[in-house]
Amino acid sequence: MPLLELSGIHARYGEMAALQGVDLDLSEGETLALAGANGAGKTTLMRLLCGLMPPSRGEVRVAGICLPPGDPRAAAAAGLALVPEGRLLFDSLSVEENLMIGAGARAGRWSLKAIYDLFPVLRDKRTQPPGSLSGGQQQMVAIGRALAANPAILLCDEISLGLSPLVTREVYEALKSVQREGIALIVVDQDVSRAQAISDRVACMFQGRLTLTGPAATTTPQAMKAAFFGDAA
Amino acid sequence: MTALFELLLQGVTLGGLYGVIGAGLALTFGVLRVVNLSHGELITIGAFIAVGVTALAPTVPVLAVLVLACALCAALGGLLQVAFVERAMHFRDPMVPMLVTFGIAVILRNLLVETAGADLRGLNVGGLAQASLQLGPVIIGALPVVTLGIAVVVFAGLAAVIRHTRFGREVRALSDRPDIAALMGIRVARVHVKVAALAAGLAALAGVLLAMRASVSPYSGVSYLLIAFEVVVLGGLGSTRGAFAAGVLLGVTQVLSAWWDSNAGLLYVHLVFFSILVLRAMTGRLS
Amino acid sequence: MTPRAFSAGLLILGGALAAWSAMRLDPGSLYLLSEVVVIMILAQMWNLLAGYAGQISLGHQLFVGLGGYALFLAANNTGVPIWIWLALAPVLAGALAIPLGMVVFHLKHAYFAVGMWVAAEIVAALVLKWSWTGGSAGLILRPGGESMTSNPERVIFFGLAFGLVALVVALRAFLASDTGLALLGMRDNPQAAEASGVNVRRMHLLVFVISAMGCAAAGAAYYVNALYISPSDAFQMNWLIAMMFVTVIGGLGTLTGPILGTVLFIAIREVMTNAGYSGGTYWIVIGALAVVVLLVAPRGLWPAIQDLTDYTKRKAFR
Structure with a gap:
């Protein structure tokens, strides 16, 4: 049984259809790179998975159990955690408080100490407001904040947006450590090849539908490009 | 000299209470994103509970009356949040909860008129009202000193709770980014109820202390609400220290203006507020 | 039926009904009906700002009082007939609303609501303090210093009722016009409206001034009927x-x-x-x-x- 199953997911913003029948599954510990142009529905899918918006049709199952629609608490308890686009840290909280706020959603090994071991640079900045950190450090706080909830699946939206190549490499190193803990990942990155490199599978969205899913190792850039512009089915 | 000092002390004391009212309103506005127009009524209800209890059982100590009024109002505030405001918040349009709290305010105000009458009431605190303290060459009333002390302690306590507790952390997270906070597994509705109860308790506290200082009528809630708003706007959201400073500015303005123009009422308070508001708006320093 | 024919029909029918009621009903009923029409006009005016421009004002009582006081002060201190002042009172209130609007429209949402409320409180407190406005005792309507010789309720009612019908017809036409559609677009999506070249500030100010004038007209008519005005009542x-x-x-x-x-x-x-x-x-x-x-x-x-x-x-x- 797959860890995460999406069947027939539709979603809309008012009149506008954002997702039109998405079927997808993810096994335990698997990493999926999710590609697609702006407005293809990646962020909507991420938001929907973690309960920030309800599907208009279809259902999300985690370990076979159907998630209540639009309930972020239930999604967190089921093991879904989001590293949102733009990081969206809590500016009034210190770095450490940001890391503490998500703790307690589920039991697991991600204590403060474990997160600091993964990102040692944060330990020195624990009392500072996140606004005073560099972009890369802020992304680490965002990942750490999500890990604190001990997720089974980590959703990373636009993981390298606005980060320098050096910092991006650091963030990807961290994602590899997360993979080694057996956590499944869905990674959205503007640079698809970078996400593909650490993934088991790739998926591509176009106009609210999945136009391609395939193994990361064998899917060619040409095939990705075609799916990206909706040419392949 | 003594007169001026006495006056300033009165102003700072009154301002401290204004700050307490404003802090409660700022908390609800910051966390719930709701403009709570029934905040003024919770102030008067707190005062009237104290007046009622003292009339029925004159032997109960003042402190116990104060605690009881706060507890009852906190319960009322939490109840109103669960029964009405939280439901209204589901409509996504911020106008709906604001208008609901306006309806609640009218209901509460008139319920108070129907049960307690429309008269002005004061709270008799016995010997405390006449007692005075000698500070070097200056003799000052004990009541303002005690009131100011309570206000300061409440502010320090509130700041500590917001700064250092899990509840405070959740409050700050919710006022920063409500949707991400919900994602982190925070029980949002539960925090809302706690905040509503806390704000109502603070309102009642200020209401009781205001009733000791001067009389309160069921219709006073409206002017207190306006003052609370002024404190929030001047002091900034989520800043307890700002609320205290803004409250003191308005309180001192009120007391000093009443001294040189006895029937000014709140005119100068509103003028000071309006001028600052306009200045800030013109210079673009307003969220 | 074309919208224009519908509007004309509504105007004629409303005017006829208002005239008939004004002539035939007893003073008590007219007084009550006048109050009904006053509240209808006030609500339309508040709604114009809240429902169509998305700005909730907590200070609209200001314009009711301003209309009433403008009329009483002008009529009592000049020999000009009150019917002319009745038409001019809203203009005076509108003229005051322009600078106020330019100030309060720097404020958004809750700040706007509170700013309006404080403005209303300030004016009420000033009227209460000043002796030339009658202070807390208020003013009795004495046009040109003379007592009123006849009760004005029939003419007032006709004016109010016809004014309401005309207002609704005008608002219908306004909301269907390009300006009105821009206003609705602005309520639903201010950024998009701004981007499409609508001058949001000027539009808000226009609506604000119309709203103020309507309230002032209704307030003036109401207090002429009452023959007496006081700050605690008017504001x-x-x-x-x-x-x-x-x-x-x-x-x-x-x-x-x-x-x-x-x-x-x-x-x-x-x-x-x-x-x-x-x-x-x-x-x-x-x-x-x-x-x-x-x-x-x-x-x-x-x-x-x-x-x-x-x-x-x-x-x-x-």
């Missing part, structure tokens, strides 16, 4: 509560809503007063009604009725 919060509740109960952002809301508002009051209930109980009932409507049908009763009839119609056709 009272109850004016605002009436405007808000009537609009919210009837339907925010609709033209029919405030009319329906006013009918309910006054009908409940008359029934409860006749049954011997106190004013406090009446306000409790109205407040409860507003809360229930907001929680059950947040857009108000009129849109809810429309949805319901649409639904039954669709069912009937199936």
